[in-house]
Structure formats: structure tokens, C-alpha cells
Amino acid sequence: MICVYVACVCLAAGFTLSSSLRMEERDVDCKRCSRTDADRDRAPTGPEWPPECPRIGLDKHGLVPVMNVTWMIKADMSISTLRGSQINVVEDRTNQSVCVQFSFSTNHTLSPDCNRWTFSLDDVVVEPGHKYTLTVFNLPEPRIGHYRISRNIAIPGCDDARIQKAQICLENGSLWEPNMSVTVLTDKEPKKLSVIVGFETAKHSERYQVAIQSEDFLHSRDIFKENRTSLNVTFDLDLWQLSQCEMFIAIKPFFLRCKNNCWGPKTPVDYCLYLRPRTAIVKTAVVLIFTGCCLAYLLWRTCHTKDPLTLSSPAIKEQPAVIQIQERRRVLIIYSCDHPLYKHIVLKLCAFLAAKCGTEVILDRLDSARLGVLGSIQWLECHREQIERSSDKILILCSPGVQAKWRAMCGDKPVFLREDVLSPVGDMLTPSLSLMVPHFIQCPTFQKYIVAYFDDVCSEEDVPSPFKIAVRYKLMKQFEEVFFRILDAEKHEPGRVKQIEGVSEDRYTESPSGRALQKAIEAFQTYQLEHPRWFEDELVEGLDGDVEETSPAACNHSITVTDQTTCCVQSSVPVTRSVKSQPEMFQMYREVT
Numbered sequence: 001m002i003c004v005y006v007a008c009v010c011l012a013a014g015f016t017l018s019s020s021l022r023m024e025e026r027d028v029d030c031k032r033c034s035r036t037d038a039d040r041d042r043a044p045t046g047p048e049w050p051p052e053c054p055r056i057g058l059d060k061h062g063l064v065p066v067m068n069v070t071w072m073i074k075a076d077m078s079i080s081t082l083r084g085s086q087i088n089v090v091e092d093r094t095n096q097s098v099c100v101q102f103s104f105s106t107n108h109t110l111s112p113d114c115n116r117w118t119f120s121l122d123d124v125v126v127e128p129g130h131k132y133t134l135t136v137f138n139l140p141e142p143r144i145g146h147y148r149i150s151r152n153i154a155i156p157g158c159d160d161a162r163i164q165k166a167q168i169c170l171e172n173g174s175l176w177e178p179n180m181s182v183t184v185l186t187d188k189e190p191k192k193l194s195v196i197v198g199f200e201t202a203k204h205s206e207r208y209q210v211a212i213q214s215e216d217f218l219h220s221r222d223i224f225k226e227n228r229t230s231l232n233v234t235f236d237l238d239l240w241q242l243s244q245c246e247m248f249i250a251i252k253p254f255f256l257r258c259k260n261n262c263w264g265p266k267t268p269v270d271y272c273l274y275l276r277p278r279t280a281i282v283k284t285a286v287v288l289i290f291t292g293c294c295l296a297y298l299l300w301r302t303c304h305t306k307d308p309l310t311l312s313s314p315a316i317k318e319q320p321a322v323i324q325i326q327e328r329r330r331v332l333i334i335y336s337c338d339h340p341l342y343k344h345i346v347l348k349l350c351a352f353l354a355a356k357c358g359t360e361v362i363l364d365r366l367d368s369a370r371l372g373v374l375g376s377i378q379w380l381e382c383h384r385e386q387i388e389r390s391s392d393k394i395l396i397l398c399s400p401g402v403q404a405k406w407r408a409m410c411g412d413k414p415v416f417l418r419e420d421v422l423s424p425v426g427d428m429l430t431p432s433l434s435l436m437v438p439h440f441i442q443c444p445t446f447q448k449y450i451v452a453y454f455d456d457v458c459s460e461e462d463v464p465s466p467f468k469i470a471v472r473y474k475l476m477k478q479f480e481e482v483f484f485r486i487l488d489a490e491k492h493e494p495g496r497v498k499q500i501e502g503v504s505e506d507r508y509t510e511s512p513s514g515r516a517l518q519k520a521i522e523a524f525q526t527y528q529l530e531h532p533r534w535f536e537d538e539l540v541e542g543l544d545g546d547v548e549e550t551s552p553a554a555c556n557h558s559i560t561v562t563d564q565t566t567c568c569v570q571s572s573v574p575v576t577r578s579v580k581s582q583p584e585m586f587q588m589y590r591e592v593t
């Protein structure tokens with residue numbers, strides 16, 4: 001297995017790559033680089049970000065903050081046209097940038113260990129608190145349009161645990177724990193007061209300025225560390241000087257980087273406490289009374305708090321105000337995995353149903369072990385029968401994929417969605433539809449089925465014709481109605497309207513699971529706006545219903561470089577090495593000589 005990387009650096013000054021990746025810095029125009037490939041009519045699709053990208057941390061010497069940028073290749077048919085990837089990293093404030101090209105090609109959609117091909121650019125040196133824009137795209141780029149993906153990254157400041165041990169942060173005092181202590185002595189001399197300030201020193205600050213201040217005076221003293229790990233500074237004050245009880249004590253360090261703008265601790269001291277013990281007694285009494293009031297209030301609240309999982313009917317006084325939900329309901333969710341972001345919405349809906357509504361959710365992706373043992377048809381049939389016998393429900397979430405698969409069942413062109421091809425379970429919707437639709441149309445089971453769709457990301461058109469005879473609920477607008485259906489309860493009863501707390505459209509985001517659901521919906525909505533043809537893009541062509549492509553036996557192969565002269569020839573460094581494929585990361589280069 002041979003890999004070659006071709007790297008080019010644009011506007012090189014000040015921006016370094018990993019110490020392990022030694023490159024000559026040249027001014028090379030990256031745009032020109034990426035335009036020299038021959039067959040751009042058949043362009044590969046774009047790369048994707050893994051969930052956690054980039055990873056921010058320290059380089060292997062633990063000295064400088066770095067980020068590892070990782071991207072994944074979509075496992076689709078266009079991979080045979082793929083000739084490489086290019087990544088651009090731009091510092092937002094100065095426009096300094098680095099771009100690196102990876103050159104490779106393969107005929108296999110998955111890596112030898114059956115994961116998606118994943119590449120990473122490691123140890124890109126970054127500055128704490130700066131912002132960067134990452135852009136990745138596959139080569140060759142299409143003649144029209146592009147499949148570039150971009151991400152804006154804000155590197156955290158030195159207070160972030162991942163980078164606070166970096167040299168630049170240590171030299172800015174990021175790990176300094178001053179552990180300041182203040183001792184007030186009143187009995188050394190009459191009419192005098194001694195204030196002793198003790199603190200721990202830091203490695204990278206030699207000088208400290210300790211100050212004591214009140215409205216009447218300011219005394220400050222410089223002290224040098226001279227190899228000591230802790231320092232004491234004593235201030236002797238005349239009592240007649242002091243008109244206020246409160247004084248402030250501040251320590252200002254002088255670290256190498258922040259110089260005289262460094263953070264230091266500051267604390268108030270009430271010296272009267274040391275002079276007149278009676279003041280302390282009065283304060284203690286006040287604290288005790290306050291604590292008592294708090295306790296009384298808490299007790300009162302506990303007696304008046306409602307159970308969160310309640311139905312309340314505030315309209316009518318004679319009715320019991322609160323109805324407890326008696327039994328735990330189960331819901332089987334039928335949906336089509338149209339897109340990773342849509343799958344995310346479904347999973348968040350499950351979490352919301354479970355967390356907020358106390359519902360047990362049955363979802364293929366959450367029961368994959370049993371599904372693997374039983375096979376999809378048996379698994380579905382087993383759940384359908386259970387539901388038929390009980391008061392459980394089946395929630396059908398309509399989306400473009402549901403409509404397309406239904407049409408395919410009725411003789412239209414077959415559809416294969418990328419998510420289904422990648423999933424070990426495969427398409428669950430088509431077997432579900434063929435199993436459920438006959439029962440759905442029968443009257444007695446009609447109550448079992450709830451048809452809904454997320455109207456922010458799907459539409460009425462996505463509801464297949466057999467379900468048009470049912471009420472089609474819009475989520476999350478009509479979630480409360482859906483939940484009433486799950487509970488077999490009626491929202492409207494003669495003389496009263498019931499409500500479920502915290503599930504209405506404007507209230508559901510108040511719970512953490514509801515907020516996560518809302519975020520998932522918004523994320524997909526944004527994606528759709530940016531990619532109006534997202535559904536077409538998710539379709540995988542020419543698979544003939546054969547999902548063998550992803551079976552482990554079929555993906556033992558290597559990545560081979562075919563084209564070593566793509567671009568940036570003057571700065572290219574061919575590397576010969578074996579490619580280690582790890583589940584997470586796929587290192588293309590380490591030591592380059």
C-alpha cells in the first residue's frame with residue numbers, strides 16, 4: 001500500500017504544521033493546484049465531518065496547542081472517481097492559511113476494516129482564543145458547483161483544561177493557584193494592626209506586587225520569588241488611619257506573556273471582626289435567622305409542588321385538578337432513515353418520549369441485537385402482534401423516504417438511501433409498510449396507528465396515500481394530540497379541555513430532551529436550506545438491491561495511489577509507507593523526510 005501526500009502552503013508565514021511534518025514553506029497558489037486534474041466530469045461527492053472534529057489538545061511534547069482535523073469519505077459509488085482531498089485552514093483574523101493535499105485513489109467504498117475511509121491532518125498548531133475556518137473537499141472538484149464542507153472553529157482560551165498546560169499558557173499563569181491566605185494580628189502592639197498575606201508562587205513569574213487598599217489608603221509592595229515556593233508579606237497599619245472596616249488585598253503577578261496585565265487574586269478583609277467580637281455574634285444571628293426562613297420556605301414548597309408527569313385540567317374546579325398517568329405506554333416508531341440529521345431527530349424524539357412522557361420506545365436502531373437475531377420481518381411481526389394485543393401504539397413518521405419507498409413498492413423506481421446501505425439493519429421501512437398497510441386499512445386496528453411528520457423538515461406530500469385516510473399530525477405543533485393518542489385519552493371532553501404539562505409547542509423545549517430535539521430539527525432545517533437537493537443526494541444509484549457492498553468479507557483491500565503528479569509538483573514529497581487503518585483515524589503521514 002502506497003500513499004503520497006502533496007502539500008502546499010499558501011501565505012506560509014507564521015503558520016506551522018506539526019513538528020513531525022516538515023515541509024518547506026513556499027508560496028503556492030492552492031487554487032491553481034486543484035484545477036489540474038483531467039476527468040472532472042465524474043467528480044466524487046463531498047467529504048463529511050466526523051462527530052468530534054477537530055480535536056483540540058497539545059502536541060506530543062505537551063508544549064503547543066494543536067488541533068487534529070479529521071474528515072470522512074462518503075461510502076458511495078463515486079469513490080472510484082476520487083483522486084484525493086484537500087484541506088484548507090485559515091486563521092480568521094489575519095487570513096494566514098495552510099492547505100494540504102492528500103492524493104489517493106481506491107475502488108472500494110470502505111476501508112479494510114469495514115469503516116468509512118477517514119483521514120486526518122494532525123498537529124496543526126493553533127493559538128489559544130483564535131478563530132479558524134476549516135474547509136475540506138475531495139478531488140477532482142466538479143466542473144459546476146462544489147461539495148466543499150466548512151467549519152468555523154474557536155480555539156478555547158488558556159482556561160480550557162485541554163490546553164491549559166501548553167507552554168504559552170503556563171507562561172501566562174494559566175495553572176497558577178495562589179492559595180492566598182490573610183492573617184490579621186491585633187495584639188502585637190497597641191493601636192496597631194498587622195496583616196500578613198501569604199501565597200504560593202508560580203514557576204513563570206518572578207515578581208509579585210501585593211497591595212492592601214481601602215478608601216483611605218493604598219500600600220503596595222513588590223516581592224521577588226528567589227527560588228521560594230511561598231511568600232509572606234506583612235503590612236503594619238495604625239488603627240487611627242482606618243475609618244472603614246473593609247479593606248481589599250490584591251496580588252498581581254508578572255508572568256512572561258501577560259507581563260503587567262496578568263490576573264491575580266483579590267479578596268476583601270473585614271478587620272473589625274478581629275477587633276470587636278460582638279460584631280461577629282450579630283452576624284451569626286442574622287445568618288441563623290436567614291437559614292431558618294429558607295428552611296421554612298423549602299418545606300412549604302415541597303408540600304405544594306406537583307408531580308411533573310400529570311394531566312391537569314385547570315378549567316374546572318370540581319374535577320380533580322391532576323390526573324396521574326397510570327401505566328407505561330409503548331410506542332413502535334416506523335420511519336425511514338433519510339439522512340443522518342433526520343435519524344438524529346428521530347432518536348431525539350425517542351429520548352423526549354422516554355424522558356418527558358415516560359413512554360417506552362421501540363426503535364429498530366435501539367434494538368439492533370434482537371433485530372440481528374430475529375431478522376427484520378420477524379422482529380416487526382413480533383412487535384406488531386404484541387401491539388395488537390395490548391394498548392400500545394405504532395407511530396409512523398412520514399418523510400420523503402417513506403413516500404419514495406412506498407411508490408417503489410407500488411412499482412416505481414427502487415430507492416436506496418445511503419443511510420440504509422450503511423446500516424447493518426438495512427432498509428426497515430419497506431418491510432414495515434408491507435406488513436402494516438394491510439392491518440392499517442382494517443378498521444379495528446385503525447386506532448393503533450398514529451401518522452405524523454415533522455412539518456419543519458418534511459411536508460404533507462411525504463405522507464403515502466394509504467395513510468391519507470388518517471389524521472396526520474404535525475410535529476412538534478400537535479405533539480400533545482399525539483401524546484393523547486398514545487395515552488388513549490381525549491383532549492376534549494364534555495365540559496373541559498385537558499392539558500399535558502410541558503409538551504405543547506411552546507413549552508416542550510423547556511426540558512433538556514425537548515431542547516435537544518428542537519436543536520436536531522433546526523440542524524436539519526438549516527442543512528436543507530443549504531442543500532435543497534439533499535434527498536436526491538442521499539440516493540445511491542445502481543445498487544440493484546444488493547447490499548453485499550458493506551459485508552465484511554467484501555472489504556478486505558488496500559488503498560492504492562495511481563496519480564503521483566496531481567499538482568504542486570515543486571513541493572511534493574512522495575512518501576512510501578503502509579496505511580494503518582484504525583476505526584477512528586487514518587494516519588496518512590507522520591515522519592516525512
Ligand SMILES: *[C@@H]1O[C@H](CO)[C@@H](O)[C@H](O)[C@H]1NC(C)=O
Binds near residue numbers: 055058060066068587
Ligand atoms: C492527534 O493525533 C496524534 C496522532 O494520532 C495523537 O497522538 C494526538 O493525541 C492527537 N491529538 C488530539 C488532540 O487528539
Ligand SMILES: *[C@@H]1O[C@H](CO)[C@@H](O)[C@H](O)[C@H]1NC(C)=O
Binds near residue numbers: 093094095
Ligand atoms: C481575509 O480575506 C477575506 C476574503 O478573501 C477578506 O474579505 C478580508 O478582508 C481578509 N481579511 C484580512 C484581515 O486580510
Ligand SMILES: *[C@@H]1O[C@H](CO)[C@@H](O)[C@H](O)[C@H]1NC(C)=O
Binds near residue numbers: 105106561
Ligand atoms: C479500479 O478499477 C479499474 C477498472 O476495474 C482499474 O483499472 C484500476 O486500476 C482500479 N484502481 C485501483 C486503485 O484499484
Ligand SMILES: *[C@@H]1O[C@H](CO)[C@@H](O)[C@H](O)[C@H]1NC(C)=O
Binds near residue numbers: 177179200
Ligand atoms: C492550593 O490549595 C488546593 C486546595 O485547597 C490544593 O489542592 C493545592 O495543592 C494548593 N496548591 C499549592 C501550590 O499548595
Ligand SMILES: *[C@@H]1O[C@H](CO)[C@@H](O)[C@H](O)[C@H]1NC(C)=O
Binds near residue numbers: 226227
Ligand atoms: C535557585 O536554586 C538553584 C538550584 O537549587 C540555584 O542554582 C540558584 O542559584 C538559586 N537561585 C537563587 C536566586 O537563589
Ligand SMILES: *[C@@H]1O[C@H](CO)[C@@H](O)[C@H](O)[C@H]1NC(C)=O
Binds near residue numbers: 183198228231232
Ligand atoms: C508564612 O507564614 C506562615 C504562617 O504565618 C508560616 O507558616 C510560613 O512559614 C511563612 N512562610 C515564609 C516563606 O515565611
Ligand SMILES: *[C@@H]1O[C@H](CO)[C@@H](O)[C@H](O)[C@H]1NC(C)=O
Binds near residue numbers: 157159261
Ligand atoms: C493571558 O492572561 C491574560 C490575563 O490573565 C488574559 O487576558 C489573556 O487572555 C491570556 N492569554 C491567553 C492566550 O490565554
Ligand SMILES: *[C@@H]1O[C@H](CO)[C@@H](O)[C@H](O)[C@H]1NC(C)=O
Binds near residue numbers: 553556
Ligand atoms: C484480509 O487480508 C489479510 C492480509 O492481506 C489476510 O490475512 C486476511 O485473512 C484477510 N481477511 C479476510 C476476511 O479476507
